[in-house]
Amino acid sequence: MKIIKNLFVIKINATKLTGCIYFNSKMLYNNYVLLPHGQVVRLWTLTPAPEVRILLGQPKKGSEIMDYKKLADLLYPNVDKTIEDYEKMYPERNLSEGSIVARFAPSPTGRMHMGNLFASFIPEVFSHQTNGVFILRIEDTDDKRAIENGTELILEDLKAYKYRIDEDPINGGNYGPYIQSQRKDIYSAFGKYLVSIGRAYPCFCSEDEINKIREIQTEKKDRIGYYGKYAKCRNLSYEEIEQKIKNNEPWVLRLKSNGDFNKKIIFKDLIKGTIEIPENDIDHVLIKSDGIPPYAFAHVVDDHLMRVTHVTRDDSYISSVPYHLEIWNAFGFKAPKYAHISPLNKKEGETVRKLSKRKDPEAAVSFYNERGIPEEAVKLYFATLLNSNFEEWYNQNPSLNINDFRFEFNKMSTSGSLFDIEKLISISKTYFSRLKASDLYDKTLEYLNTYDKDFYTLLKDNKEYTINVLNIEREVPRPRKDISCYSDVKKEISFMFDELFNIDDYKNLEIKKFYKSEILEDYFENVYNKEDDKQDWFNKIKEFSVKYNFCPDNKEYKLNPEKYLGNVSDICELIRVMVTGRTMSPDLYEILKLLSKESINKRINLFKEYLNI
């Protein structure tokens, strides 16, 4: 290509045409040249040297070359904004190198579920760990499934999980609107542009005609789709189109694909690695007859204009990547990086299937809310699914949290992970065990406020006491792990409250022969002293146990059990059972220390009463 006084000169060497093209910079758009007569040439700056090919094949014999600009104006007479206008409205973001702009783009079809939540966790984590931007965009182009308040519900759930959303439909941002149904004008302008460069055309085929094509293809065992010789509207002349438009025939905008199914494109997916797929040669629908685009076109336009750098989405889109890349190329835009995520799966009998909002109760966000499985625990679980080395790191760094870990795309699973609620619960237990008593108290109150008003009031009225109870065997090197969710708290500590403790608490006990109230009365009247430290406390119990012929030494007892009524742990069991109504509880010394003399006496009487029934 030579430049003569602001005029570009290019040698054409196409199949049937040779010659020169002269054009100025105004006629240059991206790598296309729009010529005055409506032809479009694309500059291929690839190998070997700048070369020009006439796109769209050769003109039909005897007919004019289609004037695409004219066609664009015919189809979109009222669209006056150009794609350049939009480029200016939504300029490149001013972010530092390596910052990721990512988005979560759900349809407003209802509440979030674990699958969704996991899918949105990924862009949230990657964008924020690179000081990037996380966008929520609502894809409501399929109005059949959309529900009222869909957007609000999604935002509500995301907020409940403390996702930081930088731009969304309700709070806005500089790259909106963030709801696809409000972007119709933008799509039209971009559709018009594609028509004007000859990469899109109107199709007037009815549903019946499309079905017929499919039938023929099925019969001939040909590939199904609107492509090549089956794409009959591709070759409509301007006059034919004009006539149909005049007749108000409905039409859709289709991509004029120039792909070759027998060639493969190679692209790199951040998660799955290098993938080879046949090129797209199907003239997919870019814009529906209602003026709204299906997913693919909207994806390209929106993600380009929102300056998204990384597209994370379900891996079911992988097979349409060649199609998406063809659109990116048609515009001459730089395609974003793709990261295709394997969805969360569930095992049902022998088969593995996608976790389903409808079939699996544990998929619903409400399932976790009701049980009080904290949002932090769910996110920790997601993090282990995301990068399995996270868990080891987390266990080694108890004081750090998710934000301190550097996640990587290439460590993500290429096959779908099985959603394992047991594992989640185990992670949740670890999470709870690391909580400070006062934090646990606050968070528990928050939960109880909506799910258990009575218990809420009780805990609220006894703040200091409750925190002390929660602090038993907590904030120590090896904390207890018996709380997996907020609803467990009541089970674990209710016996510490006289208001909740009654004779029924003994009902499930198996009464052993050494369960005698005299022993208890003797112990609390003559031996127990609240001021003792733990060692003294236990030494005194050992001493005391001898009096009733219980062996003070476990090992000794194991050797000669017949000599004794029981051993010192049986004495402890007796005290524990009386005080708590159960054989298993946290540290007995701590429990006794917290309970008042009155409540211990009350329980001795209750226990006595129970034994006599």
Next chain:
RNA sequence: GGCCCAUUGGUGAAAUGGUUAACACAUCGCCCUCUCAAGGCGACAUUCAUGGGUUCAAAUCCCAUAUGGGUCACCA
């Protein structure tokens, strides 16, 4: 059917051609211990879906088969 992807213990998985196949959950055993939990120690894949091939060396690369999943819309 075409195309694409996957397959490592009961489960989630690591290992990127190089000694005995990490780690975690679950299970079982022992220890510690006033019970339980926690914790500590140990057991649990003679082998990475199967069969071939390449290589001094294969879970890892190649080919075939099997199984599972995805996708082929004016759905996303």
